[in-house]
Amino acid sequence: xADVTQTPRNRITKxxxxxMLECSQTKGHDRMYWYRQDPGLGLRLIYYSFDVxxxxxxxxxxxxxxxxxxxxxxxxxxxxAIPNQTALYFCATSDFNWSRGAxxxxxxxxxxxxxx
Amino acid sequence: TQLLExxxxxxxxxxxxxxxxxxxSSSVFSSLQxxxxxxxxxxVLLVTVVTGGEVKKLKRLTFQFGDARKDSSLHITAAQTxxxxxxxxxxxxxxxxxxxxxxxxxxxTP
Numbered sequence: 001x002a003d004v005t006q007t008p009r010n011r012i013t014k015x016x017x018x019x020m021l022e023c024s025q026t027k028g029h030d031r032m033y034w035y036r037q038d039p040g041l042g043l044r045l046i047y048y049s050f051d052v053x054x055x056x057x058x059x060x061x062x063x064x065x066x067x068x069x070x071x072x073x074x075x076x077x078x079x080x081a082i083p084n085q086t087a088l089y090f091c092a093t094s095d096f097n098w099s100r101g102a103x104x105x106x107x108x109x110x111x112x113x114x115x116x
Numbered sequence: 117t118q119l120l121e122x123x124x125x126x127x128x129x130x131x132x133x134x135x136x137x138x139x140x141s142s143s144v145f146s147s148l149q150x151x152x153x154x155x156x157x158x159x160v161l162l163v164t165v166v167t168g169g170e171v172k173k174l175k176r177l178t179f180q181f182g183d184a185r186k187d188s189s190l191h192i193t194a195a196q197t198x199x200x201x202x203x204x205x206x207x208x209x210x211x212x213x214x215x216x217x218x219x220x221x222x223x224x225t226p
Binding site: 004031035040041042043044045048050090092094096097100101102103104105106107108109110 | 120125146147149151156157158159160161164166204206208211212213214216217218219
C-alpha cells in the first residue's frame with residue numbers, strides 16, 4: 001500500500017467552483033506539504049504544516065487554503081477555482097534522516113486538476 | 117524567480133551513452149537532493165548529499181555536491197531505457213523546506 005495517498009487522482013471543474021484535494025499518509029511524519037507542478041516551473045510550495053497546530057504559507061498560497069485535520073491528513077482547498085490553477089498537485093511528507101543528516105520528502109502520486 | 121537552475125532542460129540520448137545533468141544556484145544549501153519523476157507519479161528521492169565536495173554513487177548514477185554547497189551534478193553511465201524520466205534537484209534548508217529546480221527531462225532510446 002502507498003504511504004502517501006491523494007484523492008482524487010484526476011478532477012475537472014468549472015471556474016468559480018470550490019474544490020478540495022485530500023492527502024493521507026501512513027508514514028507517521030509530522031510534516032506535510034502541498035505543491036503544484038507546472039511545465040517548466042518545477043514544484044512550487046503552496047502551504048506546509050510542521051504539526052497539527054502549525055500551518056504556514058508557501059511561495060504561492062494566494063487562492064488556496066488548507067486544513068490539517070490530523071497528523072495523517074492534510075487537505076488543500078481552492079475556494080473559487082480559476083483556469084490558471086490548472087496544474088498537477090502533489091502532497092508530501094517529510095522526516096529527518098539522522099544517518100544522512102537532512103530532512104527528506106516523500107510524495108504522493110499527485111492530482112491532475114483542470115479548471116475550465 | 118528560480119533559485120535553482122537546472123541544465124539542460126531536455127536531453128535525448130541512446131542506450132549505452134553517458135549523460136550529465138547540472139543544478140546551479142547562487143544560494144548555499146544545507147542539503148541537496150535529487151528526485152526522479154515518471155509520468156503519472158510523484159517524485160521519488162534518489163539521493164541526499166550534505167557535505168561540500170561529497171560524491172555518492174548509486175549503481176550507474178553518480179551525484180556530486182559542489183565544494184561551496186551551491187551546485188550539484190548527476191552523471192549517468194551507460195544509460196538504460198529505464199533511466200528515462202524527469203530529474204529534479206532540490207536544495208534543502210536546515211529546517212526542512214526544499215527549493216526545487218525546474219527539472220531535466222531525460223529520454224533514453226533503445
